[in-house]
Amino acid sequence: xxxxxxxxxxxxxxxxxxxxxxxxxxxxxYNEVVKKADLADNSPVAGAMVVRPYGSALWENIVRWLDDRxxxxxxxxLVFPTLIPxxxxxxxxxxxxxxxxxxxxxxxxGTEVLAEPYVMRPTSETIIGHMWAGWLNSYRDLxxxxxxxxxxxxxxxxxxxxxxxxxxxxxxxxxxxxxEPEARAEVRQMLDIYHEFCRDVLALPVVRGEKTESERxxxxxxxxxxxxxxxxxxxxxxxxxxxxxxxxxxAFDVKYQTREQKEEFAHTTSWAISSRIxxxxxxxxxxxxxxxxxxxxxxxxxxxxxxxxxxxxxxxVAEGEQLAAELRAQGVRVRVDKRDGVTNGFKYNDWELKxxxxxxxxxxRDLESGVVVVKSRNADDKETLPRAExxxxxxxxxxGIHTWxxxxxxxxxxxxxxEVDDYDAFKQAIENGNWVRAYxxxxxxxxxxxxxxxxATTRNVPLDDAEFFSERGEGTCVRCSKPSAYGKRVIFGxxx
Amino acid sequence: xxxxxxxxxxxxxxxxxxxxxxxxxxxxxYNEVVKKADLADNSPVAGAMVVRPYGSALWENIVRWLDDRxxxxxxxxLVFPTLIPxxxxxxxxxxxxxxxxxxxxxxxxGTEVLAEPYVMRPTSETIIGHMWAGWLNSYRDLxxxxxxxxxxxxxxxxxxxxxxxxxxxxxxxxxxxxxEPEARAEVRQMLDIYHEFCRDVLALPVVRGEKTESERxxxxxxxxxxxxxxxxxxxxxxxxxxxxxxxxxxAFDVKYQTREQKEEFAHTTSWAISSRIxxxxxxxxxxxxxxxxxxxxxxxxxxxxxxxxxxxxxxxVAEGEQLAAELRAQGVRVRVDKRDGVTNGFKYNDWELKxxxxxxxxxxRDLESGVVVVKSRNADDKETLPRAExxxxxxxxxxGIHTWxxxxxxxxxxxxxxEVDDYDAFKQAIENGNWVRAYxxxxxxxxxxxxxxxxATTRNVPLDDAEFFSERGEGTCVRCSKPSAYGKRVIFGxxx
Numbered sequence: 001x002x003x004x005x006x007x008x009x010x011x012x013x014x015x016x017x018x019x020x021x022x023x024x025x026x027x028x029x030y031n032e033v034v035k036k037a038d039l040a041d042n043s044p045v046a047g048a049m050v051v052r053p054y055g056s057a058l059w060e061n062i063v064r065w066l067d068d069r070x071x072x073x074x075x076x077x078l079v080f081p082t083l084i085p086x087x088x089x090x091x092x093x094x095x096x097x098x099x100x101x102x103x104x105x106x107x108x109x110g111t112e113v114l115a116e117p118y119v120m121r122p123t124s125e126t127i128i129g130h131m132w133a134g135w136l137n138s139y140r141d142l143x144x145x146x147x148x149x150x151x152x153x154x155x156x157x158x159x160x161x162x163x164x165x166x167x168x169x170x171x172x173x174x175x176x177x178x179x180e181p182e183a184r185a186e187v188r189q190m191l192d193i194y195h196e197f198c199r200d201v202l203a204l205p206v207v208r209g210e211k212t213e214s215e216r217x218x219x220x221x222x223x224x225x226x227x228x229x230x231x232x233x234x235x236x237x238x239x240x241x242x243x244x245x246x247x248x249x250x251a252f253d254v255k256y257q258t259r260e261q262k263e264e265f266a267h268t269t270s271w272a273i274s275s276r277i278x279x280x281x282x283x284x285x286x287x288x289x290x291x292x293x294x295x296x297x298x299x300x301x302x303x304x305x306x307x308x309x310x311x312x313x314x315x316x317v318a319e320g321e322q323l324a325a326e327l328r329a330q331g332v333r334v335r336v337d338k339r340d341g342v343t344n345g346f347k348y349n350d351w352e353l354k355x356x357x358x359x360x361x362x363x364x365r366d367l368e369s370g371v372v373v374v375k376s377r378n379a380d381d382k383e384t385l386p387r388a389e390x391x392x393x394x395x396x397x398x399x400g401i402h403t404w405x406x407x408x409x410x411x412x413x414x415x416x417x418x419e420v421d422d423y424d425a426f427k428q429a430i431e432n433g434n435w436v437r438a439y440x441x442x443x444x445x446x447x448x449x450x451x452x453x454x455x456a457t458t459r460n461v462p463l464d465d466a467e468f469f470s471e472r473g474e475g476t477c478v479r480c481s482k483p484s485a486y487g488k489r490v491i492f493g494x495x496x
Numbered sequence: 497x498x499x500x501x502x503x504x505x506x507x508x509x510x511x512x513x514x515x516x517x518x519x520x521x522x523x524x525x526y527n528e529v530v531k532k533a534d535l536a537d538n539s540p541v542a543g544a545m546v547v548r549p550y551g552s553a554l555w556e557n558i559v560r561w562l563d564d565r566x567x568x569x570x571x572x573x574l575v576f577p578t579l580i581p582x583x584x585x586x587x588x589x590x591x592x593x594x595x596x597x598x599x600x601x602x603x604x605x606g607t608e609v610l611a612e613p614y615v616m617r618p619t620s621e622t623i624i625g626h627m628w629a630g631w632l633n634s635y636r637d638l639x640x641x642x643x644x645x646x647x648x649x650x651x652x653x654x655x656x657x658x659x660x661x662x663x664x665x666x667x668x669x670x671x672x673x674x675x676e677p678e679a680r681a682e683v684r685q686m687l688d689i690y691h692e693f694c695r696d697v698l699a700l701p702v703v704r705g706e707k708t709e710s711e712r713x714x715x716x717x718x719x720x721x722x723x724x725x726x727x728x729x730x731x732x733x734x735x736x737x738x739x740x741x742x743x744x745x746x747a748f749d750v751k752y753q754t755r756e757q758k759e760e761f762a763h764t765t766s767w768a769i770s771s772r773i774x775x776x777x778x779x780x781x782x783x784x785x786x787x788x789x790x791x792x793x794x795x796x797x798x799x800x801x802x803x804x805x806x807x808x809x810x811x812x813v814a815e816g817e818q819l820a821a822e823l824r825a826q827g828v829r830v831r832v833d834k835r836d837g838v839t840n841g842f843k844y845n846d847w848e849l850k851x852x853x854x855x856x857x858x859x860x861r862d863l864e865s866g867v868v869v870v871k872s873r874n875a876d877d878k879e880t881l882p883r884a885e886x887x888x889x890x891x892x893x894x895x896g897i898h899t900w901x902x903x904x905x906x907x908x909x910x911x912x913x914x915e916v917d918d919y920d921a922f923k924q925a926i927e928n929g930n931w932v933r934a935y936x937x938x939x940x941x942x943x944x945x946x947x948x949x950x951x952a953t954t955r956n957v958p959l960d961d962a963e964f965f966s967e968r969g970e971g972t973c974v975r976c977s978k979p980s981a982y983g984k985r986v987i988f989g990x991x992x
Binding site: 041043044045046048049050051052053055056057059060076077078079080082083084088101102103104105106107108109111118120127130131134135140146150151153155166167169341 | 546553577578614837
């Protein structure tokens with residue numbers, strides 16, 4: 001995404017009106033929304049984006065919610081270096097195989113050429129394992145419940161803001177436990193927190209499940225994911241939680257003395273949600289007019305637009321500030337649009353494109369009659385309401401928009417996931433922008449053959465208590481007709 | 497600081513008791529406190545540290561306070577890439593001269609050797625200037641009031657946790673304005689916010705002043721700093737705010753159309769406080785027992801220690817949790833120390849070393865009498881107080897400790913800053929661990945000669961409204977006897 005970095009995005013221009021409709025070109029729609037809503041811009045660094053204030057405010061809200069939950073569940077933040085000695089990456093065999101092609105290499109510091117180069121972290125299991133080895137003595141020290149916020153670096157050939165960038169933003173959780181059951185309970189706890197966050201905060205329905213072997217994290221014993229469906233039918237892996245067994249603890253000598261005075265390697269986990277979750281928000285909720293921000297995470301929940309003419313504009317702005325103060329007293333995040341160089345129509349379109357959940361228009365005549373005009377981003381029509389009622393009902397209105405978004409996305413997910421037992425039907429369903437639920441033999445080569453034929457991969461095997469697609473059953477592989485593995489249907493789909 | 501990474505720091509060992517006294521070896525004291533208080537550890541990456549949970553919690557509190565102030569003063573966060581094209585750094589002549597010897601160079605991504613390497617940002621003026629050029633059209637777009645949190649990379653030969661690390665953590669503020677007065681007002685506003693933060697939150701007295709030319713930021717027209725005095729008499733530059741004039745906007749073509757339809761380059765600023773402020777907290781407030789955390793930023797303000805014996809320990813822990821809940825209801829940050837494998841004496845020493853401002857001991861006999869034992873970290877003696885009184889008075893007690901720390905540090909700063917007019921006295925005062933206030937000719941070569949003789953550099957020229965050392969006056973240069981510059985005495989000192 002080396003940038004055109006063109007003029008004309010700050011300060012509002014008439015050209016900002018509108019984006020390519022989703023139905024015409026989903027990809028263009030996405031790129032235009034990202035830029036015109038001021039979420040992000042291209043950068044002069046290959047594969048990296050610049051996150052602009054509106055995108056940064058959204059990310060800060062995401063960070064805040066998750067960080068509070070991590071702390072509430074006993075986790076502690078740390079800060080590890082961005083660089084990792086190259087030799088660390090090669091210590092866990094699967095890990096290096098997975099990441100070697102994507103590494104950023106630092107070969108020089110000042111004028112000194114390094115004998116052993118550093119890599120910019122693609123993830124931090126290795127250096128954290130190294131540090132843990134120094135901190136861990138006894139079973140009394142465990143568990144380690146650690147996480148850090150930061151960016152990581154993985155080369156991307158074709159980049160797309162938030163979805164695939166060579167530098168991206170995330171937390172990485174890393175925990176170490178005395179035994180496997182405790183470690184697996186942690187893996188599940190974090191997956192469930194991610195699920196709760198997506199459903200209850202972002203209004204994103206996601207399927208919790210376990211990844212098949214070929215889709216596992218490099219070095220993991222088991223990888224679990226939450227998978228969401230975008231409005232073009234593609235999947236977006238929205239969060240992962242890994243049980244790493246003793247793979248990394250053996251590689252980095254993370255061992256402890258048990259209660260019985262024996263030496264034992266720790267069982268470790270790691271888990272992450274990254275800035276690509278913003279891509280999921282955009283592509284699950286957006287429409288032809290632009291973004292729709294889920295209200296509970298929206299940087300601006302309500303925009304107040306004074307619509308007076310020149311002679312009473314200042315008065316209307318003052319009225320708008322008063323209304324905003326009343327809404328803020330209820331904990332609502334409000335912006336008053338005081339720009340005087342642009343038309344009301346421009347403002348309406350601008351805030352719709354930015355996906356602000358509720359717009360309140362405040363005009364002099366309405367004000368005389370004690371009413372305001374309210375427009376929910378998901379509604380077709382404006383409503384004229386008594387001012388007091390509009391204020392008092394705002395929190396419920398925002399909750400209603402949350403529910404509307406979640407219901408709509410859930411309906412989309414359900415209706416675009418087809419149960420298929422025949423390979424031609426499989427190919428057709430994928431081609432038409434669906435997910436497929438199918439029995440599969442569990443063989444990695446067979447998965448690869450399906451991927452080569454259809455570009456679809458296994459998304460996950462839903463957990464027994466996932467709210468979607470969790471029914472148990474047996475059948476024959478949709479492609480090769482061998483007996484099915486997993487005890488249930490597997491979800492296939494194309495993915496971001 | 498490539499690491500020993502030795503065993504024995506987590507979980508508490510008897511060896512953890514005590515640190516080398518400040519008076520015996522200030523440097524050893526510092527390094528031991530940092531490690532034993534679990535603030536930070538060495539890392540396997542040359543020059544980089546690992547910030548451990550207690551240090552990370554402290555940094556998070558610092559970030560939260562500053563971030564709220566930045567937003568309250570109209571600034572917006574953004575996220576720029578960590579990498580910068582090498583060619584950008586060389587565009588501003590002074591800038592490249594300042595930073596070239598310290599750069600981390602990325603020469604390879606995946607298997608591709610780069611024709612033009614990237615550098616890991618030492619600071620982001622250049623890439624931000626580049627992006628601004630694309631976003632700025634008209635005077636209506638200004639000001640840009642931007643900042644970002646992140647880490648930056650500057651090679652360090654001799655590293656020291658928080659003070660000099662090759663990767664460090666900070667915010668960098670970057671703003672662009674239509675004219676010089678507005679830009680200079682911004683520079684001053686941020687310096688004053690830093691000053692307020694140090695004094696009112698960290699209990700650090702600092703001197704606001706302008707840097708002399710030879711101490712300016714590479715590329716700045718004027719650099720302002722806040723300077724604090726550590727307990728060994730050295731200065732620590734604790735924050736900086738730069739007026740960059742049109743230097744960077746010319747280099748990166750950051751121009752706009754004025755109200756009169758003319759093209760003009762923007763006037764830009766930058767400002768920062770980094771993780772080295774944690775070094776200032778340690779070295780200003782610490783004593784022979786370890787850290788003293790300024791209460792308003794302390795991760796743990798009160799530690800409650802149940803001191804029952806085995807048979808009633810659980811009961812005392814429950815009582816401790818009850819007490820903690822009452823304190824939390826007042827907004828106090830409390831930890832109950834429930835460890836059962838260590839002695840009370842160990843716990844007392846451990847929390848004193850970590851600098852927790854107040855300790856409350858809760859024993860079964862005291863509880864029967866309705867009292868608790870309270871020990872302020874800055875007091876010599878314990879107090880036995882009615883339980884209700886201890887709870888009700890906690891906020892005032894914490895405020896009292898803040899004031900005590902600020903007063904003590906202010907007294908230290910004042911008594912260790914000597915007004916000197918003679919060069920031998922100058923050298924002696926510096927050698928004895930003081931700052932010196934002296935007249936100086938303003939010549940850079942003369943400054944350099946003083947530095948070569950004494951290792952002391954100019955700290956700053958205090959502003960007229962700085963609360964310390966701001967008196968105006970004229971004299972002759974303390975070293976070369978030429979007429980004085982600046983209209984007042986300059987502060988000299990050795991520095992971290």
